[in-house]
Amino acid sequence: MTTLFGRILLGASALTFIAYGGISLYSPAIPAGIAGIEILSGDGFAEVSGMYGGLQTGIGLFCLLAFFKHDYYRPGLIILGLTMISLAIARLSGMLLSPVPVTLYSYGALAFEFVVAALGFFALTRMPNDPA
Numbered sequence: 001m002t003t004l005f006g007r008i009l010l011g012a013s014a015l016t017f018i019a020y021g022g023i024s025l026y027s028p029a030i031p032a033g034i035a036g037i038e039i040l041s042g043d044g045f046a047e048v049s050g051m052y053g054g055l056q057t058g059i060g061l062f063c064l065l066a067f068f069k070h071d072y073y074r075p076g077l078i079i080l081g082l083t084m085i086s087l088a089i090a091r092l093s094g095m096l097l098s099p100v101p102v103t104l105y106s107y108g109a110l111a112f113e114f115v116v117a118a119l120g121f122f123a124l125t126r127m128p129n130d131p132a
Contacts, residue, residue: 003073006123010067010076013116017060025053035105059083074127081120088113 024031028048066076
């Protein structure tokens with residue numbers, strides 16, 4: 001079955017995004033602390049809640065939808081691949097431009113993002129060609 005690998009990837013990604021997003025919504029200080037970010041205002045809490053909580057949960061829910069609904073399988077892999085490669089490129093850019101050294105957190109996140117993006121695009125290439 002050509003979609004089994006992609007479905008597993010989408011399901012695992014859904015769980016990862018929803019869990020991290022849920023933690024971020026519950027307590028924005030947790031992901032901020034992990035990333036070494038200090039939240040100094042209510043706007044900072046709202047920003048971390050939105051970007052780490054809301055956005056990640058939304059991407060996770062779309063991956064979950066793509067896991068269960070075949071019509072969303074291809075778009076789910078596209079969204080997953082583009083999201084992860086965009087995160088990886090932006091993170092790498094930030095790492096290269098940073099005036100201070102980054103920690104293992106950034107290297108781990110970068111590796112995770114590149115690997116998931118590559119796997120998402122790989123799963124997409126394993127699909128039969130779509131005539132539409």
